[in-house]
Amino acid sequence: MKALIKVGYACNEHCTFCHTQPLRELQGAADEVEAKIRRAAALGHRMVVLSGGEPTIRPELVRWARLVASLGLELGLVTNGLVLSYPQVLARLLDARLRYVYMSLHAGVAEVHDRIVRAESFAIACDALDRLQGRGLTLTVNCVVTRQNLAHLRSLVDRATAWPDAVIKFSATEPKGGALRSLAQVVPRIADAAAAVLDALGYARTVLGPDRARHGGFPLCLLPGFEHAVDDLRTHGYWTMVEVGEPDLVPIDANNQLHPSPHCDDCRLRGGCPGLFREYHARHGAAELAPPRAGVRSNACDWVLERREPCAPAGCPLLPLGLDPWEPARHLFVREGAVLARYRCDSRDLADDSLHAIKHGHGQLYLDASSKPAVDDFGEDLVKLARASVCEGCEHRPRCTGLFEPVREDVFARDEAALRHQLAALHGAVLELGCGEGRLSSAFVAAAAAGRLRWTGVDPDHDALARAAAVVPGGATIADTAEHALPQLPTAGFDHVVMAHAWNHLADPVAVLDGVERVLRAGGELWLLDDVPFGLARSQPQHRRGRDGGARWQHHRNDDAARAHARLQRPGLQLLQRREVAPDTSNQWLLRYRRSPA
Amino acid sequence: MSDTLWGLPAPQIDADLGEAAVTMRLDPTLYPLEVIYAAAYPFIARCWVVLDRDDAGRVSVVLTAKQAATAEQLRALVGEFANELLSSACRREITRQNRALIESVTTQAFGGAMGPPSLEELEAFDFTDEPFDDPLGIAQSWEDKYRKKPRDEGEGEGAP
Numbered sequence: 175m176k177a178l179i180k181v182g183y184a185c186n187e188h189c190t191f192c193h194t195q196p197l198r199e200l201q202g203a204a205d206e207v208e209a210k211i212r213r214a215a216a217l218g219h220r221m222v223v224l225s226g227g228e229p230t231i232r233p234e235l236v237r238w239a240r241l242v243a244s245l246g247l248e249l250g251l252v253t254n255g256l257v258l259s260y261p262q263v264l265a266r267l268l269d270a271r272l273r274y275v276y277m278s279l280h281a282g283v284a285e286v287h288d289r290i291v292r293a294e295s296f297a298i299a300c301d302a303l304d305r306l307q308g309r310g311l312t313l314t315v316n317c318v319v320t321r322q323n324l325a326h327l328r329s330l331v332d333r334a335t336a337w338p339d340a341v342i343k344f345s346a347t348e349p350k351g352g353a354l355r356s357l358a359q360v361v362p363r364i365a366d367a368a369a370a371v372l373d374a375l376g377y378a379r380t381v382l383g384p385d386r387a388r389h390g391g392f393p394l395c396l397l398p399g400f401e402h403a404v405d406d407l408r409t410h411g412y413w414t415m416v417e418v419g420e421p422d423l424v425p426i427d428a429n430n431q432l433h434p435s436p437h438c439d440d441c442r443l444r445g446g447c448p449g450l451f452r453e454y455h456a457r458h459g460a461a462e463l464a465p466p467r468a469g470v471r472s473n474a475c476d477w478v479l480e481r482r483e484p485c486a487p488a489g490c491p492l493l494p495l496g497l498d499p500w501e502p503a504r505h506l507f508v509r510e511g512a513v514l515a516r517y518r519c520d521s522r523d524l525a526d527d528s529l530h531a532i533k534h535g536h537g538q539l540y541l542d543a544s545s546k547p548a549v550d551d552f553g554e555d556l557v558k559l560a561r562a563s564v565c566e567g568c569e570h571r572p573r574c575t576g577l578f579e580p581v582r583e584d585v586f587a588r589d590e591a592a593l594r595h596q597l598a599a600l601h602g603a604v605l606e607l608g609c610g611e612g613r614l615s616s617a618f619v620a621a622a623a624a625g626r627l628r629w630t631g632v633d634p635d636h637d638a639l640a641r642a643a644a645v646v647p648g649g650a651t652i653a654d655t656a657e658h659a660l661p662q663l664p665t666a667g668f669d670h671v672v673m674a675h676a677w678n679h680l681a682d683p684v685a686v687l688d689g690v691e692r693v694l695r696a697g698g699e700l701w702l703l704d705d706v707p708f709g710l711a712r713s714q715p716q717h718r719r720g721r722d723g724g725a726r727w728q729h730h731r732n733d734d735a736a737r738a739h740a741r742l743q744r745p746g747l748q749l750l751q752r753r754e755v756a757p758d759t760s761n762q763w764l765l766r767y768r769r770s771p772a
Numbered sequence: 773m774s775d776t777l778w779g780l781p782a783p784q785i786d787a788d789l790g791e792a793a794v795t796m797r798l799d800p801t802l803y804p805l806e807v808i809y810a811a812a813y814p815f816i817a818r819c820w821v822v823l824d825r826d827d828a829g830r831v832s833v834v835l836t837a838k839q840a841a842t843a844e845q846l847r848a849l850v851g852e853f854a855n856e857l858l859s860s861a862c863r864r865e866i867t868r869q870n871r872a873l874i875e876s877v878t879t880q881a882f883g884g885a886m887g888p889p890s891l892e893e894l895e896a897f898d899f900t901d902e903p904f905d906d907p908l909g910i911a912q913s914w915e916d917k918y919r920k921k922p923r924d925e926g927e928g929e930g931a932p
């Protein structure tokens with residue numbers, strides 16, 4: 175993983191949009207930079223990437239490069255690349271394990287590029303790019319899309335035909351620093367910028383071939399067909415970064431961006447989507463976004479084992495490591511006895527705030543104790559993880575990634591027993607939508623046998639339904655989807671409708687609810703049960719097995735009880751019970767409603 | 773008219789002595805074009821230089837002295853040109869070898885990427901604080917290079 179170290183903000187260019195423009199006077203002291211390089215090595219990074227300002231104008235450049243190499247790390251540069259046109263400098267940096275160059279070039283024609291960087295740089299930058307070919311570098315040419323180069327993106331693609339090692343990246347301008355100061359002149363409307371980028375990406379696909387052009391900072395809904403071509407700090411494998419004057423390396427984050435709510439709430443692309451810059455959203459709102467993308471998405475992520483080391487069995491094992499570098503949501507420390515295991519989640523299937531909710535909000539992290547590609551018996555396969563007691567009352571808790579420990583209680587069995595107990599008390603006509611093979615239906619057996627309950631099971635899977643029918647003797651079954659079955663059923667024909675694990679699976683649950691309301695008699699009850707997303711702490715082999723296991727996503731949304739209830743605001747249903755998911759429960763929530771008379 | 777008196781092997785360099793000019797014909801398999809260009813370049817201050825190709829495929833170089841020249845001076849020009857040819861051929865060869873060296877250094881560096889550096893590599897690291905040369909001023913800060921210097925206080929006629 176990479177650490178991004180800013181060495182100072184002085185520069186040999188003066189880009190109109192530069193986010194560090196107000197800091198140009200500030201240079202980091204050499205010993206501060208060197209201490210940070212050593213800290214990056216100690217934390218286990220594999221590469222140190224120097225940025226700024228312009229890192230290559232520092233006289234210490236070669237010395238820093240050698241320090242990086244001597245620590246066994248690789249070197250990267252975020253740079254305007256001008257200094258790399260000196261063959262001797264480039265040779266010395268390559269000698270010091272330069273492996274990664276992220277270089278700015280804002281158009282394929284000199285007039286446009288030079289006007290943006292306010293220097294006569296274009297020819298030198300192109301010369302540097304020529305020299306960077308064939309060196310085995312991971313090379314990105316970053317083009318920040320402003321009002322000045324919006325119409326010239328194809329020129330960069332044309333130019334890039336000479337640089338087969340480079341991936342071209344089009345970046346949205348963040349309204350910050352110079353770009354914020356000259357907002358009206360510099361920052362284009364996001365829809366205009368995305369349209370130009372979409373055109374350039376398509377052009378690049380024909381001119382340069384597949385996967386040679388990417389994008390960063392653009393809402394994915396505005397770049398249809400290029401949803402997988404996202405390029406950002408995470409896709410580049412950055413873990414930490416540090417500004418001049420900051421005491422320690424801190425995790426990269428995307429706190430300057432947001433997914434406007436409610437527009438993006440249900441979008442399938444949300445996990446990997448940058449959304450909009452907050453500053454942009456504050457000024458222009460979300461009206462330019464395309465409709466959110468419907469469809470299935472993931473409801474689980476892996477936190478994968480990175481490291482295990484001995485630790486004291488009591489007290490806090492994190493404080494000695496320093497609290498700053500660990501991601502609040504994506505890192506996970508688990509203490510088992512005298513061993514501290516560190517896991518990390520790199521998935522983009524879920525957005526950062528969703529991962530945060532899994533870990534710190536709903537508290538739904540589990541150790542995978544199985545050898546299956548996909549867990550299917552939660553009680554048997556999973557061991558719950560909960561915040562360690564040593565974290566209680568700790569003054570650092572709000573900013574700390576936290577220590578977790580296994581909980582020995584089987585929360586799934588406990589919560590399910592409580593639910594079955596409630597269901598077993600039902601009587602009258604019960605309709606179970608999506609009953610599967612009758613796992614929950616077995617709660618009705620005693621009442622059915624005593625003649626107090628008539629059960630109707632609905633599920634599109636014939637075989638599963640046959641097994642369910644065998645569980646509840648005397649019941650009726652309909653082998654169909656809820657959408658198709660409901661119209662066949664009598665109005666006000668049921669005292670209870672139970673929908674378990676269906677809400678988040680249905681493409682249009684609200685339409686299903688119309689049917690449910692119709693078949694419920696006045697005073698009858700609707701029981702809605704479903705899961706929130708969860709996380710699995712897994713070893714590398716477990717993670718690989720899961721990834722290669724080919725499990726299909728089945729969730730159309732990932733509502734918790736609160737979100738589902740918000741969608742269920744209808745005059746015909748009154749809330750009776752709401753059981754939220756919490757760090758001490760399993761991942762299943764319950765909403766229970768009474769059908770009002772009219 | 774070819775003249776072996778020049779003391780140069782005719783099949784490789786063949787020179788004609790004219791009134792104020794010498795013409796040399798060079799075998800391009802021996803002297804690649806870039807070597808001939810490089811050799812001719814230092815003469816442009818003293819001579820008009822014309823390159824051409826004759827029917828036999830040889831490259832002809834005509835050096836016409838800008839100021840009147842004796843036969844002796846023209847003869848010296850041919851000798852100098854022959855030396856210049858040799859030195860430019862040598863420079864070319866050295867550059868070629870250096871490129872191989874740079875590539876081998878790069879390859880070594882790539883080898884290092886596979887794991888931590890070896891003890892030898894560590895020893896080879898040079899931590900002396902030697903800033904790199906910046907002959908073109910590329911590494912100068914933008915402010916130093918482009919910002920208009922503020923006018924000196926008190927300058928100008930109207931100053932009190």
Ligand SMILES: C[S@@+](CC[C@H](N)C(=O)[O-])C[C@H]1O[C@@H](n2cnc3c(N)ncnc32)[C@H](O)[C@@H]1O
Binds near residue numbers: 351
């Ligand atoms: C601050 S620069 C430092 C490195 C170097 N001086 C350069 O120009 O590439 C880091 C990267 O951020 C990009 N950048 C700067 N300001 C930006 C902004 N307001 N929005 C988006 N990208 C920006 C630059 O183009 C560059 O790729």
Ligand code: SF4
Binds near residue numbers: 466
């Ligand atoms: S709707 Fe929101 S989350 Fe979906 S792609 Fe657009 S900006 Fe991203």
